[in-house]
Amino acid sequence: xxxxxxxxxxxxxxxxxxxxxxxxxxxxxxxxxxxxxxxxxxxxxxxxxxxxxxxxxxxxxxxxxxxxxxxxxx
Numbered sequence: 286x287x288x289x290x291x292x293x294x295x296x297x298x299x300x301x302x303x304x305x306x307x308x309x310x311x312x313x314x315x316x317x318x319x320x321x322x323x324x325x326x327x328x329x330x331x332x333x334x335x336x337x338x339x340x341x342x343x344x345x346x347x348x349x350x351x352x353x354x355x356x357x358x359x
Contacts, residue, residue, distance in 0.1 A: 320346055 303309055311319070329338050335353055342351045 320348065 314322075325342065327338065327342075329335065333341075339351050339353055343349070
C-alpha cells in the first residue's frame with residue numbers, strides 16, 4: 286500500500302475565505318505561478334552534477350533562477 290492510498294481525516298479548525306489581495310488557493314494558480322513560488326522534488330540520476338541539473342531546470346522552464354537545498358547526490 287502506498288502512502289497516497291491511506292485515507293486520512295482532515296482537521297479544519299476554522300475556515301476563512303482567501304483575500305484575493307494576498308494570494309489565492311494553489312489549485313487556482315497558473316503553471317507559471319506554481320513554478321515561481323513552488324518546489325520541484327527531483328530524483329537526480331547518477332552522473333550529472335547538482336549544478337548541471339539546476340542549470341537544466343532553469344533552461345527547460347525558462348526561469349532566471351533556481352537552486353537546490355542540500356545535496357542532490359545519491
